[in-house]
Amino acid sequence: xxxxxxxxxASRSRGIPEATVARLPLYLRALTALSERSVPTVSSEELAAxxxxxxxxxxxxxxxxxxxxxxxxxxxxxxxxxxxxxxLGLTQDWPVVIxxxxxxxxxxxxxxxxxxxGFRVAALIDADPSATGKITAGxxxxxxxxxxxxxxxxxxxxxxxxxxxxxAQEVCERLVAAGVTSILNFAPTVLSVPxxxxxxxxxxxxxxxxxxxxEQRKSGEEALAAAAEAADADGPGTxxxxxxxxxxxxxxxxxxxxxxxxxxxxxxxxGRSGPDGEVPAVMPA
Amino acid sequence: xxxxxxxxxASRSRGIPEATVARLPLYLRALTALSERSVPTVSSEELAAxxxxxxxxxxxxxxxxxxxxxxxxxxxxxxxxxxxxxxLGLTQDWPVVIxxxxxxxxxxxxxxxxxxxGFRVAALIDADPSATGKITAGxxxxxxxxxxxxxxxxxxxxxxxxxxxxxAQEVCERLVAAGVTSILNFAPTVLSVPxxxxxxxxxxxxxxxxxxxxEQRKSGEEALAAAAEAADADGPGTxxxxxxxxxxxxxxxxxxxxxxxxxxxxxxxxGRSGPDGEVPAVMPA
DNA sequence: CCATCTTTGTGCACGCGTTCACAAAGGCAT
DNA sequence: ATGCCTTTGTGAACGCGTGCACAAAGATGG
Ligand SMILES: NC(=O)c1ccc[n+]([C@@H]2O[C@H](COP(=O)([O-])OP(=O)(O)OC[C@H]3O[C@@H](n4cnc5c(N)ncnc54)[C@H](O)[C@@H]3O)[C@@H](O)[C@H]2O)c1
Ligand SMILES: NC(=O)c1ccc[n+]([C@@H]2O[C@H](COP(=O)([O-])OP(=O)(O)OC[C@H]3O[C@@H](n4cnc5c(N)ncnc54)[C@H](O)[C@@H]3O)[C@@H](O)[C@H]2O)c1
Numbered sequence: 183x184x185x186x187x188x189x190x191x192a193s194r195s196r197g198i199p200e201a202t203v204a205r206l207p208l209y210l211r212a213l214t215a216l217s218e219r220s221v222p223t224v225s226s227e228e229l230a231a232x233x234x235x236x237x238x239x240x241x242x243x244x245x246x247x248x249x250x251x252x253x254x255x256x257x258x259x260x261x262x263x264x265x266x267x268x269x270l271g272l273t274q275d276w277p278v279v280i281x282x283x284x285x286x287x288x289x290x291x292x293x294x295x296x297x298x299x300g301f302r303v304a305a306l307i308d309a310d311p312s313a314t315g316k317i318t319a320g321x322x323x324x325x326x327x328x329x330x331x332x333x334x335x336x337x338x339x340x341x342x343x344x345x346x347x348x349x350a351q352e353v354c355e356r357l358v359a360a361g362v363t364s365i366l367n368f369a370p371t372v373l374s375v376p377x378x379x380x381x382x383x384x385x386x387x388x389x390x391x392x393x394x395x396x397e398q399r400k401s402g403e404e405a406l407a408a409a410a411e412a413a414d415a416d417g418p419g420t421x422x423x424x425x426x427x428x429x430x431x432x433x434x435x436x437x438x439x440x441x442x443x444x445x446x447x448x449x450x451x452x453g454r455s456g457p458d459g460e461v462p463a464v465m466p467a
Numbered sequence: 468x469x470x471x472x473x474x475x476x477a478s479r480s481r482g483i484p485e486a487t488v489a490r491l492p493l494y495l496r497a498l499t500a501l502s503e504r505s506v507p508t509v510s511s512e513e514l515a516a517x518x519x520x521x522x523x524x525x526x527x528x529x530x531x532x533x534x535x536x537x538x539x540x541x542x543x544x545x546x547x548x549x550x551x552x553x554x555l556g557l558t559q560d561w562p563v564v565i566x567x568x569x570x571x572x573x574x575x576x577x578x579x580x581x582x583x584x585g586f587r588v589a590a591l592i593d594a595d596p597s598a599t600g601k602i603t604a605g606x607x608x609x610x611x612x613x614x615x616x617x618x619x620x621x622x623x624x625x626x627x628x629x630x631x632x633x634x635a636q637e638v639c640e641r642l643v644a645a646g647v648t649s650i651l652n653f654a655p656t657v658l659s660v661p662x663x664x665x666x667x668x669x670x671x672x673x674x675x676x677x678x679x680x681x682e683q684r685k686s687g688e689e690a691l692a693a694a695a696e697a698a699d700a701d702g703p704g705t706x707x708x709x710x711x712x713x714x715x716x717x718x719x720x721x722x723x724x725x726x727x728x729x730x731x732x733x734x735x736x737x738g739r740s741g742p743d744g745e746v747p748a749v750m751p752a
Numbered sequence: 753c754c755a756t757c758t759t760t761g762t763g764c765a766c767g768c769g770t771t772c773a774c775a776a777a778g779g780c781a782t
Numbered sequence: 783a784t785g786c787c788t789t790t791g792t793g794a795a796c797g798c799g800t801g802c803a804c805a806a807a808g809a810t811g812g
Binding site: 212233269288299300363378382386388398 | 488489491492493495496497517518519554555556557559561563570571573574575577578580581583584585586624625648649650651655657659663665667669670671672673674675676677678679680681682683685
């Protein structure tokens, strides 16, 4: 998955837990697929399998919405699709603006997954004058100067930021000032927004780093230390070859000496990638 | 944010909680910025603000890694960058393949955020014969036939899926069979993988739906019901104008009659978007 | 109309994550 | 050296989310 919400701690809005809200779109997707296959009803067990969750969790989630199932039978697919759509606010049309029509912005603009869920791209906005006017995904790219006007005229309340990180906060502020109250941020920055504005972020880099963490664990604890030391000294061939780890005090209180040593090594490395022989990642006390 | 992990419930690998792992990249980014400004040390308070989290949380997170701070002073920036990088496995090089070079795949291939964190795009793979061979972001697009060879030769353990949803599971299986053990999935599907394989998903559509949910709450509970009914009947002008909510029995047990009525209405609507006068979203008992 | 069987809805317990609050640690000035 | 002041590291309390397990509901067949 990508990431979690940023602000507003955990205010379960009127009884529906945030974790449940995050799963509703998942259920909806599975239900839509069933609906297209004209399946009339589905049990919690089947639907849970399709959505990749626990069936008890699914039933509890639905219980927050009301009693929409029939014991002994299951849930009526069409009815549930409607109820979830309504709960998520997908029965109305949400105009969205995308700001920053670069690599990612182009992909987003061409993405079909918007319209299929009630989200309508109202405008594409970019600061580059040479980009404005170009037709992208059937829409002309508008200049940033028009941002406020576009937001107001189209009653846009959801904005997508796909600008470089440096511009994100500024763009965010302009969006908010113009009336946007929900932001989906693709730039790798922490956005600060006033209360009442929701920010969700999608950060590819973070996802990869989390995967790398687990990947590293899979190859054994110590490979990393070896790799870290050997990184600039030798070529390939060392990977995945542990060296016998003294797992005692794995990360326990490094003495001052150790800190200083590593710090020095790091400094050396940062400055220029010179050879460094002894870099004790874990130091004996 | 994008999304959460899919499989492997909550196995805190060797003591570091999953929630903490997910925040380490955030800290790392903030620390890198400080490092570039040559800031020598930083307090938990400052760093927490930069990363957008609570300072107590940050300190506790760091405590899982070891005692890396100095009381009365704070944390040494360079040292912490090194420790977190090491913990996340970023001191080694991670070759990555991107499968599905369409709109999104192109954007990903051109994304600079990979290399800056130790992720190297080893290959771009697509099934479309007319696409193969084309140079994208400095790399030739390779045909799916070569997938297994590419994975093995480059020792790739992380795969990114950016194909249409229908192809995702199949691609996933081929990746896993070839040796990939971590997958970042952009296709809106639930992937099933064997134990030991990590899947994280990024789903733009889900993020927007979650935003829509909260957005809807902001405009008052009932606007939705009104909008739902009026959706195909009238034009703009109704939005964001609450009408005084009768919050009694918001979603309480609808009687059989109500279910049937709504279901009928839904069916009507699904078939063709004809006019529907009375669609009781919430029915009096 | 009754028995049986399926499946929902939920009470309950448990574990993870968050946050508070504070003692201990260490730097720094005197 | 001594005391002060800042900031870490963590014990403890709390709340949310998850999953088990089961009683009640309802459909279905006889
Ligand atoms: N490309 C990806 O796959 C990818 C993946 C994850 C995250 N991101 C992030 O998404 C953002 C965009 O990535 P990209 O690859 O599309 O970059 P890009 O440089 O191709 O596009 C950025 C666009 O934003 C425009 N822009 C700059 N400042 C602006 C401003 N103040 N107002 C409006 N528009 C402005 C630029 O003109 C440009 O068209 C970056 O922050 C990047 O880190 C990209
Ligand atoms: N474009 C976006 O902004 C965006 C956003 C979120 C999610 N997504 C999802 O990402 C995926 C890709 O989106 P897109 O807009 O790039 O679609 P796209 O149709 O432009 O690209 C898909 C690419 O995958 C290739 N492909 C198809 N089957 C394949 C296979 N079996 N093996 C290898 N390659 C195969 C196609 O040739 C094509 O080049 C979709 O699942 C989409 O739902 C896209």
